[in-house]
Amino acid sequence: MTQPVLEVTNLSTHFPTRRGVIKAVDEVSFTVGQREIVGLVGESGSGKSITGFSVLGLVDPPGRVVSGSIRFQGEELTQLPQKAMRAIRGKRIAMIFQDPMMTLNPVLSIGTQMVEAVLAHDRVSRTEARNRARDALGMVGIPSPEERLDAYPHQFSGGMRQRVAIAIALLHRPDLIIADEPTTALDVTIQSQILYEIKRLAQEFSMALVWISHDLGVVAALADRVLVMYAGRIVEAGPVEDVLSQPAHPYTLGLMQAIPSAVPRGEPLRPIPGMAPSPLARPSGCSFRDRCQRATEICSAEPRLDILADREWRCFHPNEGRAA
Amino acid sequence: MSVFIIRRLMQSIAVLFVTAVVVFLGVYAIGDPVEMLISPDASPAERAQVIASLGLDRPMWQQFLTFLWNAVHGDLGRSFVFNRPTISLILERLPATLELTLTALVIALAIGIPLGLISGLKPNSATDEAIMTGSILGFSLPSFWQGMMLIMIFSIWLGWLPSTGRGELGSFLGIQSSFFTLDGLTHLILPAINLSLFKLSLVIRLTRTGVRETMPLDFVKFARAKGISERRIVFVHVLKNILIPLVTVIGMELGSMLAFAVVTETIFAWPGIGKLLIDSIMRLDRPVVVAYLLVIVSLFILINFVVDILYSLIDPRVRLGEQS
Numbered sequence: 001m002t003q004p005v006l007e008v009t010n011l012s013t014h015f016p017t018r019r020g021v022i023k024a025v026d027e028v029s030f031t032v033g034q035r036e037i038v039g040l041v042g043e044s045g046s047g048k049s050i051t052g053f054s055v056l057g058l059v060d061p062p063g064r065v066v067s068g069s070i071r072f073q074g075e076e077l078t079q080l081p082q083k084a085m086r087a088i089r090g091k092r093i094a095m096i097f098q099d100p101m102m103t104l105n106p107v108l109s110i111g112t113q114m115v116e117a118v119l120a121h122d123r124v125s126r127t128e129a130r131n132r133a134r135d136a137l138g139m140v141g142i143p144s145p146e147e148r149l150d151a152y153p154h155q156f157s158g159g160m161r162q163r164v165a166i167a168i169a170l171l172h173r174p175d176l177i178i179a180d181e182p183t184t185a186l187d188v189t190i191q192s193q194i195l196y197e198i199k200r201l202a203q204e205f206s207m208a209l210v211w212i213s214h215d216l217g218v219v220a221a222l223a224d225r226v227l228v229m230y231a232g233r234i235v236e237a238g239p240v241e242d243v244l245s246q247p248a249h250p251y252t253l254g255l256m257q258a259i260p261s262a263v264p265r266g267e268p269l270r271p272i273p274g275m276a277p278s279p280l281a282r283p284s285g286c287s288f289r290d291r292c293q294r295a296t297e298i299c300s301a302e303p304r305l306d307i308l309a310d311r312e313w314r315c316f317h318p319n320e321g322r323a324a
Numbered sequence: 325m326s327v328f329i330i331r332r333l334m335q336s337i338a339v340l341f342v343t344a345v346v347v348f349l350g351v352y353a354i355g356d357p358v359e360m361l362i363s364p365d366a367s368p369a370e371r372a373q374v375i376a377s378l379g380l381d382r383p384m385w386q387q388f389l390t391f392l393w394n395a396v397h398g399d400l401g402r403s404f405v406f407n408r409p410t411i412s413l414i415l416e417r418l419p420a421t422l423e424l425t426l427t428a429l430v431i432a433l434a435i436g437i438p439l440g441l442i443s444g445l446k447p448n449s450a451t452d453e454a455i456m457t458g459s460i461l462g463f464s465l466p467s468f469w470q471g472m473m474l475i476m477i478f479s480i481w482l483g484w485l486p487s488t489g490r491g492e493l494g495s496f497l498g499i500q501s502s503f504f505t506l507d508g509l510t511h512l513i514l515p516a517i518n519l520s521l522f523k524l525s526l527v528i529r530l531t532r533t534g535v536r537e538t539m540p541l542d543f544v545k546f547a548r549a550k551g552i553s554e555r556r557i558v559f560v561h562v563l564k565n566i567l568i569p570l571v572t573v574i575g576m577e578l579g580s581m582l583a584f585a586v587v588t589e590t591i592f593a594w595p596g597i598g599k600l601l602i603d604s605i606m607r608l609d610r611p612v613v614v615a616y617l618l619v620i621v622s623l624f625i626l627i628n629f630v631v632d633i634l635y636s637l638i639d640p641r642v643r644l645g646e647q648s
């Protein structure tokens with residue numbers, strides 16, 4: 001069996017606040033295999049982005065990884081000193097952010113921002129670094145890359161900026177890319193282009209990809225496997241076709257019934273009632289039980305993780321289709 | 325760019341004209357110089373002769389038009405008191421003020437930016453608290469009091485530095501300045517510190533606020549995700565963004581320091597233009613006051629012009645030609 005690229009075990013990332021500890025990520029475990037595309041799905045505030053930042057060691061203080069293990073190609077990242085971690089960031093694990101309008105520094109040229117990314121990890125000449133930057137821009141489909149190196153972020157459209165961010169992520173051919181909702185801020189037509197582009201590049205360079213999104217539709221089109229996160233925990237995981245055709249967890253089902261394109265025309269969309277619990281006052285036991293139609297007495301206890309073949313879920317009343 | 329310069333020139337001429345009108349009227353309102361210039365026991369004939377020779381017997385609009393006509397031809401009138409061209413009186417003293425102001429500016433920037441960075445990067449730490457307290461003192465203690473304390477401590481108690489005058493002047497490339505002799509430099513230290521303390525506090529606060537606003541932005545996090553060193557993030561990514569507000573405020577403050585170094589110049593008997601202004605107002609030497617204010621307005625215009633150019637160098641989003 002080949003070693004997974006990323007192996008996260010019982011990861012907890014907490015934010016101490018004046019009103020109590022926010023458990024943004026709570027005992028999360030998952031793996032990402034080589035060349036695998038994993039979709040990490042959840043609502044705003046479910047902890048999916050913080051999970052991504054935790055892997056890179058970029059959680060904003062006062063938040064921090066309090067326990068658990070993150071193994072990247074067999075190497076433990078949580079104990080790594082800052083300097084060693086920096087050598088991994090951008091070189092072996094790259095990240096693409098949500099809002100391309102915000103991720104590039106407005107007062108530095110694209111070339112400067114790309115060249116510095118090359119020079120941060122490789123001892124090459126400036127010319128060589130610039131050539132690599134140019135090639136990367138060309139690869140993500142930016143026309144006349146040589147001239148565009150001298151341009152500034154405001155001279156690019158949102159979609160083009162996201163392509164630049166992707167080009168920066170690809171500069172060192174990382175083994176893993178964490179993409180934090182990279183298409184959310186874009187027009188729908190641009191979204192599908194970027195989606196296609198990332199998928200193509202991931203295959204071409206045999207990179208593993210963690211795709212963080214709140215959009216099950218996007219994940220369905222892209223991912224091999226899907227992890228569904230709710231209130232800081234993974235509530236369901238499995239191959240994307242299986243999970244989407246027969247969701248086990250009521251929350252996953254709820255998410256699917258709230259997607260316009262997945263519901264037949266004429267039928268009303270069914271939003272999940274209520275809202276995600278406040279991170280400071282999560283209910284005991286299953287944190288979804290307040291919004292769940294199947295909830296019973298037993299749900300006030302902590303549901304354990306049920307594993308069946310390649311699927312897992314955390315629910316006492318899984319969907320009939322999957323009930324073991 | 326040339327459109328920008330031409331438009332700016334037209335604006336400057338309009339501003340100068342308006343200033344000339346306002347100042348001329350204002351100076352008329354403060355009193356009749358004749359009483360100061362002529363001894364009380366002069367005969368009526370002598371009085372009339374002096375008044376006529378100064379052109380004060382004609383109606384005000386005629387005096388203004390004469391002044392304007394001469395001004396357009398580069399003649400800003402003659403001092404009543406010194407009977408010399410006002411412009412040469414001012415230019416004679418301007419270098420002293422310039423060297424004082426520039427030194428104060430360099431002190432404010434060279435100390436203020438680093439302290440502001442330290443403060444902003446470690447907000448609410450003991451160092452930050454200490455720097456902030458210091459800057460509140462710099463803001464709130466009156467300049468004249470600070471000046472007297474400096475003299476008391478460093479000139480009287482410790483006897484390290486001279487308290488008055490400009491010291492020995494050195495000559496370098498035909499420029500006469502205190503910069504070029506040791507004696508001149510020791511004379512410069514106290515007044516320059518006195519003039520800079522307020523600006524120093526301002527620079528610290530601006531820098532600190534800028535750092536605190538910029539550090540949480542996505543592009544800083546993205547730079548970290550690229551594996552860029554923290555030093556480069558602070559000194560390139562963050563600092564270049566902070567320079568934009570800093571240059572704006574420094575530009576305005578430089579003008580006001582030049583114009584109103586009066587307090588410092590008076591305390592330290594610094595032979596600059598501020599002292600000339602005060603003396604001229606006391607003696608109702610109208611031409612000097614008018615010429616002084618026009619020179620200062622011109623300097624303001626020049627500084628603003630330089631600031632606008634600096635903007636376009638720092639911030640690629642600013643295009644000078646497109647300003648409306």
